Amino acid sequence: MISLKIAFRFLRSSRGQTILVIAGIAVGVAVQVFVGSLIGSLQTSLVDATVGRSSHVTVVPADGSPTIGGWGAMVTKIRGVDAVKTVSVAADSAAFIDKSGRTASVVVRGFVFEDANGIYRLDEALYEGSLPQTSMRVLVGKELKNDLNLRLSDTFDVITANASRFTVTIVGFYDLKVASLNRAWILANLPTSQSIFGFGNNVTSIETQVKEVFKADKVAVDIEAAISNSSVKVLDWKTQNQQLLSGLQGQSISSYMIQLFVLVSVVIAIASVLAIKVVQKSRQLGILKAMGISDRAASMVFLFEGLFLGIGGAIGGVLLGLFLLYGFSIGTANPDGTSLITIHIDYAFIVASGLVAILAATFAAVLPARRSSRLSPIEVIRSG
Amino acid sequence: MADVIELNHVDKVYTTGDISTQVLFDVNLAFEQGSFNSIIGQSGSGKSTLMNIIGTLDRPTKGEVIVDGRTTARMKKNELARLRNQTIGFVFQFHYLLPEFTAYENVLMPYWINDTKPPNKVRLRAEKLLDLVGLSKVKNNLATKMSGGQQQRTAIARSLINNPKIILADEPTGNLDSESSENIYRLFRDINKRLGTTFVIVTHNRKIAEETDRIVEIRDGKIFTDIRR
Numbered sequence: 001m002i003s004l005k006i007a008f009r010f011l012r013s014s015r016g017q018t019i020l021v022i023a024g025i026a027v028g029v030a031v032q033v034f035v036g037s038l039i040g041s042l043q044t045s046l047v048d049a050t051v052g053r054s055s056h057v058t059v060v061p062a063d064g065s066p067t068i069g070g071w072g073a074m075v076t077k078i079r080g081v082d083a084v085k086t087v088s089v090a091a092d093s094a095a096f097i098d099k100s101g102r103t104a105s106v107v108v109r110g111f112v113f114e115d116a117n118g119i120y121r122l123d124e125a126l127y128e129g130s131l132p133q134t135s136m137r138v139l140v141g142k143e144l145k146n147d148l149n150l151r152l153s154d155t156f157d158v159i160t161a162n163a164s165r166f167t168v169t170i171v172g173f174y175d176l177k178v179a180s181l182n183r184a185w186i187l188a189n190l191p192t193s194q195s196i197f198g199f200g201n202n203v204t205s206i207e208t209q210v211k212e213v214f215k216a217d218k219v220a221v222d223i224e225a226a227i228s229n230s231s232v233k234v235l236d237w238k239t240q241n242q243q244l245l246s247g248l249q250g251q252s253i254s255s256y257m258i259q260l261f262v263l264v265s266v267v268i269a270i271a272s273v274l275a276i277k278v279v280q281k282s283r284q285l286g287i288l289k290a291m292g293i294s295d296r297a298a299s300m301v302f303l304f305e306g307l308f309l310g311i312g313g314a315i316g317g318v319l320l321g322l323f324l325l326y327g328f329s330i331g332t333a334n335p336d337g338t339s340l341i342t343i344h345i346d347y348a349f350i351v352a353s354g355l356v357a358i359l360a361a362t363f364a365a366v367l368p369a370r371r372s373s374r375l376s377p378i379e380v381i382r383s384g
Numbered sequence: 385m386a387d388v389i390e391l392n393h394v395d396k397v398y399t400t401g402d403i404s405t406q407v408l409f410d411v412n413l414a415f416e417q418g419s420f421n422s423i424i425g426q427s428g429s430g431k432s433t434l435m436n437i438i439g440t441l442d443r444p445t446k447g448e449v450i451v452d453g454r455t456t457a458r459m460k461k462n463e464l465a466r467l468r469n470q471t472i473g474f475v476f477q478f479h480y481l482l483p484e485f486t487a488y489e490n491v492l493m494p495y496w497i498n499d500t501k502p503p504n505k506v507r508l509r510a511e512k513l514l515d516l517v518g519l520s521k522v523k524n525n526l527a528t529k530m531s532g533g534q535q536q537r538t539a540i541a542r543s544l545i546n547n548p549k550i551i552l553a554d555e556p557t558g559n560l561d562s563e564s565s566e567n568i569y570r571l572f573r574d575i576n577k578r579l580g581t582t583f584v585i586v587t588h589n590r591k592i593a594e595e596t597d598r599i600v601e602i603r604d605g606k607i608f609t610d611i612r613r
Contacts, residue, residue, distance in 0.1 A: 002497050287480040290480075293465065381436065381476060382436075
């Protein structure tokens with residue numbers, strides 16, 4: 001194709017200009033990749049920290065009833081909802097503990113540990129000891145352990161609201177990376193909690209994690225429909241974290257705005273350079289037209305130039321952007337070497353940024369291409 | 385021989401704003417296939433305009449232009465482009481090579497416009513044409529790395545690559561020294577004889593015109609004299 005050949009040669013002959021334009025686009029794409037990835041990563045980390053180790057959709061007793069009975073059937077129905085990843089029941093209640101006269105206010109949580117692992121990743125969080133296998137065995141969080149100077153096999157008393165007292169033995173320590181939880185939660189198996197608080201076979205909540213966290217509100221509706229039981233109500237994390245969500249949304253909007261302006265400046269830069277190029281190359285275009293090149297082929301020269309510049313800029317920009325991200329994660333690492341923000345490389349986003357730049361560059365070439373198409377050979381020949 | 389170019393009652397008027405200037409007045413002219421012609425006239429006489437109309441680069445305001453038996457009046461821009469590409473070779477005063485390409489590539493350019501992968505036959509033809517104009521040694525030089533005479537000879541080789549029936553040369557030696565000019569006319573004559581290509585050469589130099597078989601003199605946009613020898 002003659003247009004391709006000419007476009008390539010035009011770019012090659014003005015190498016300095018070509019490199020400059022590609023560098024300009026590359027910087028734009030790099031900013032897009034860097035800012036987009038950084039904000040995306042920040043959001044992922046934030047969401048992960050907020051809801052990663054917690055229930056996304058929770059079934060709790062409806063007003064008036066303290067516990068949920070017949071939960072086995074409900075769990076089966078919830079497991080049948082497609083978007084649900086894990087389901088775990090819990091029997092929780094507030095209590096005090098007493099260790100040799102030192103007391104603390106806690107929440108005793110009774111789990112089926114195999115199920116709870118799906119949400120709380122307790123096997124990862126457990127850093128000493130083992131999960132409770134039998135009754136009246138418990139796990140204690142890192143902060144509470146330090147506060148009360150606890151050790152494995154130590155015992156302490158759990159005092160319930162109605163002043164019943166049960167002695168439990170520590171079989172392990174966990175760290176959920178949230179100090180307030182580490183301080184407040186005493187983890188036991190389901191029968192232990194049920195018997196301490198007199199729940200019988202009932203539970204206090206059914207917790208779930210869903211496949212897509214941002215669809216939790218929709219999944220909640222599905223779960224509600226699936227169990228169709230008026231004795232319970234279904235809560236989702238989104239409804240309960242409106243502030244966080246609007247914060248994330250604001251962040252996304254600012255990220256989109258930055259990306260939009262970068263895109264606009266890339267388009268303007270390419271359009272203006274190519275517009276100058278049409279003037280610079282009008283002599284060549286005039287003679288090509290005299291020799292019989294079609295208007296379409298003459299305009300394609302500039303579309304191809306835009307395309308080549310876009311491809312060059314996109315590749316350069318993606319590489320530069322990844323390099324910036326790498327530099328950022330090294331440069332802002334914590335003293336222990338862990339990075340401040342875990343950078344999640346979203347390949348789809350990066351490919352999309354590159355493609356958008358290529359499209360924008362080609363689009364920017366449309367006006368210069370039209371000018372080239374309209375150029376009459378006689379104007380060039382007459383002006384000498 | 386049949387006429388390869390025919391102009392019937394051609395007028396050309398240029399309009400800029402409210403001012404109209406008529407450059408050609410009722411021009412009737414025909415050139416035979418294989419003839420060697422010149423158009424002479426003072427600058428401003430309308431000879432270049434006539435040339436551009438013959439070459440379908442410009443359209444007449446009135447009248448008819450027939451090139452190689454085809455009436456051009458109703459042809460679309462792309463059809464005209466194809467006609468030019470296949471039938472007419474241009475040689476302009478200021479060379480008009482593409483500086484981004486080598487001499488050899490410039491010669492191939494009119495062929496490339498239709499097909500960027502020329503067969504061996506065409507590539508050999510480009511080499512032969514460069515040889516004919518004495519540029520074999522500099523064929524891989526960029527246009528900008530050649531002298532004015534070399535560039536002009538490249539333009540001549542280029543005008544011949546598609547075996548056109550007509551060569552239109554507008555002041556082809558206008559900015560060359562007299563020796564180079566003579567060489568180029570000799571070359572034109574040689575090509576005319578060997579390939580039977582029709583030549584129409586616009587010049588203001590009467591001495592050069594006298595070397596051709598027919599001299600058409602334009603004065604004030606009209607044919608003043610038409611001398612065949």
